[in-house]
Amino acid sequence: MRFSNLHTHSTFSDGKHSPEAIIKSAIEKNFISIGFSDHSYTACDESYCMRPVQYPAYHAEIRALRDQYKDQIDVLVGLELDAYSVADRADYDYFIASVHYLCAGGDCFPIDHTRLQQEECIARLCHGNRLEMAKRYYDLLVEHVIRSKPDVIGHFDVLTKFGLFDDAGDDYRRVALEALDAAMKACPVVEMNTGAISRKVRTVPYPQDFLLARVLENGGEIILSADSHAKETLDCCFAESVESLRKMGFDHIVYMDASGLHKQEI
Ligand SMILES: [Zn+2]
Ligand SMILES: [Zn+2]
Numbered sequence: 001m002r003f004s005n006l007h008t009h010s011t012f013s014d015g016k017h018s019p020e021a022i023i024k025s026a027i028e029k030n031f032i033s034i035g036f037s038d039h040s041y042t043a044c045d046e047s048y049c050m051r052p053v054q055y056p057a058y059h060a061e062i063r064a065l066r067d068q069y070k071d072q073i074d075v076l077v078g079l080e081l082d083a084y085s086v087a088d089r090a091d092y093d094y095f096i097a098s099v100h101y102l103c104a105g106g107d108c109f110p111i112d113h114t115r116l117q118q119e120e121c122i123a124r125l126c127h128g129n130r131l132e133m134a135k136r137y138y139d140l141l142v143e144h145v146i147r148s149k150p151d152v153i154g155h156f157d158v159l160t161k162f163g164l165f166d167d168a169g170d171d172y173r174r175v176a177l178e179a180l181d182a183a184m185k186a187c188p189v190v191e192m193n194t195g196a197i198s199r200k201v202r203t204v205p206y207p208q209d210f211l212l213a214r215v216l217e218n219g220g221e222i223i224l225s226a227d228s229h230a231k232e233t234l235d236c237c238f239a240e241s242v243e244s245l246r247k248m249g250f251d252h253i254v255y256m257d258a259s260g261l262h263k264q265e266i
Contacts, residue, residue: 001239001242001264001266002030002031002032003029003031003032003224003235003238003255004031004032004033004034004035004224004255004256004257005026005031005034005035005224005225005226005228005234005235006033006035006037006076006078006094006096006152006191006223006225006255006256007035007037007080007096007152007154007191007193007195007225007226007227007228008022008034008035008036008037008226008228008234009036009037009038009039009080009227009228009229010022010036010038012036012038012050012054012057012058012061013038013039013048013049013050014039014048014049014229015038015228015229015230016229016230016231017230017231019036019061019062019065020065021231022034022036022228022231022234023065023069023073023075024231025231025232025234026073026234027069027072027073029234029235031073031234031235032073032074032255032257033073033074033075033076033255033256033257033258034073034074034075034076034234035075035076035077035078035093035094035256036058036062036075036076036077036078037078037079037080037094037096038050038058038079038080039079039080039082040079040080040081040082040085040087041085042082042084042085042100042101043084044084044101044103044108045101045108045110049082049085055087055091058077059077059091062075062076062077063077074257074258076093076094076256076257076258077092077093078092078093078094078095078096078151079092079094079095079096080096080098080154081095081096081097081098081144081148081150082098082099082100082101083097083098083099083100083101083140083141083143083144084101084103089148089149093256094150094151094152094256095148095149095150095151095152096150096151096152096153096154096191096225097141097144097145097148097150097152097153097154097187098154098155098158099111099137099140099141099144099158100112100158102121102125102133102136102137102140104125107124107125109121109124109125111137111158111159111161112155112158112159112161114162115162115164118133118159118161118162118164119164121133122164130164130165130166131165131166131171131172131175133159133165134159134165134172134175134176135175137159138175138176138178138179139179141153141156141179141183142179142182142183145183145186145187146182146183146186149186149187150187151187151189151256151261152187152189152190152191152223152225153183153184153187153189153190153191154191154193154225154227155191155193155195155206155207155227156180156183156190156191156193156206156207156211157176157206157207157208157211158193158206160206160208161196161201161202167208173210176207176211177210177211177214180207180211180214180215180218181214181218184215184218184220188218188219188220188221189220189221189222189223189254189261190207190211190215190220190221190222190223191206191222191223191224191225192205192206192207192212192222192223192224192225192241192245192253193205193206193207193225193226193227194224194225194226194227194236194237194238194241195225195226195227195228195229195233195236196227197236197237198226198227198228198229198230198233198236198237199229205237205241209244209248212245212248213248216248216249216250221253221254221261221263222245222250222253222254223253223254223255223256224238224241224242224253224255226238242266245266246266250266251265251266252264252265252266253266
């Protein structure tokens, strides 16, 4: 099976390798296409993202590489659009909509950087109530997806990264499922994100199986996504992910190339 990855970070944001090194790696892996989704600008944290002034150079470099390698692979220019960012959809082949922060009252709490920061967010922003944090996170994600009209919903339940939520419990699951239903009305494509596996902080992809089952039940689509920050991890755990999707009852996934989204049997 030939793969494709749309969720790729290069040296334009917090990735380790240049776009060209990543494209060469994708060609070696016999990919159908490779898409770049460097981080959009977030004013509350400039440490990992592109500045708006960099966007034109980003477009220019990826488009030049797209032309240079067009006989070997489809190269796409996208953006991982944070909920606190703005960008013009017309400038990109696709958007992945993600939430990385919860901000209020001048404070900005990263969702997926460290466990300590998440605990601070629960304590200071959410009255010590973990379910309240889950509601705030999912409310922001749904609002972002409806407003930004992305092509893909990014790492849907990334807030579970540090194991602080009762993700087997009914209350958490109800909040997450209601959010998934609402978000999928605006964007039916959800990524199965293996990024935390390649960074060795998890052993399973986002989202959890009960959410993947709901994507299937809702008639939505799954796109494999490595959330890759290095050229070696562009297809991390893709074969295993396809196998687990097949076992859950999926008969296809989707991928994107230069002509848009396509179904691929699994
Ligand atoms: Zn992200
Ligand atoms: Zn990412």
